[in-house]
Amino acid sequence: MLKTKVCYTLIIVIIVLSLIGSRLMATTEMPHYQTLSQSGAIELRTYGPMIRAEVIQSGPRALALRAGFQPLVNYILGDNQRKKNLNMTAPVIQVCSPNTPEYSTIAFIMPQEYTLNTLPKPNNPEIQFNALPSTHWAVIRFSGFLSEAKLNRYYETLKDYLKQHNIRQVDPAIVYAFYNPPWTLPFLKRHEIMLAIKRPHSQ
16 A cells, blocks of 8 residues: 555656656757758758757767756856856757767757857866857657667667668768757657768758
């Protein structure tokens, strides 16, 4: 009986946290983009210039993501030379390159109000800023639990779409975008895989 009550309580707590997380996401700054076309879960988008704070981590993808997340959180919570707090943005980015599979880059997108000159300098020398120009992306969106098999399946689906539509990928890196806190219920989570592309002539 006690175990049943504990289970019900945990379920209610998770649901409440997920709903709170969803409401917070509605007010979290995200980079603006233009949708060029959409086919089911796949979109072709154009993002404007942005600045990312990045750290490079070694090891398996999931472990590298967790390891790289903390120094970036510390940075926006005041671990910088001005002791200034920055607003959290979404998504959290992980860049994996087939050329260096043992490493990945974890990144937070900086709030749009900042430039390279106005961002506070990190105390952690491993954090570097990367100013990205406007870029075209092919994006596939999905939800649910994450596994390497699932990520690979959606990646292959996106690659097949590019091949079928003669869209050229301009960078081999795979960009994973994670939008939600870890306590969010799986069916409410938003995940994306992004591949940099040359803009199709028809768009």
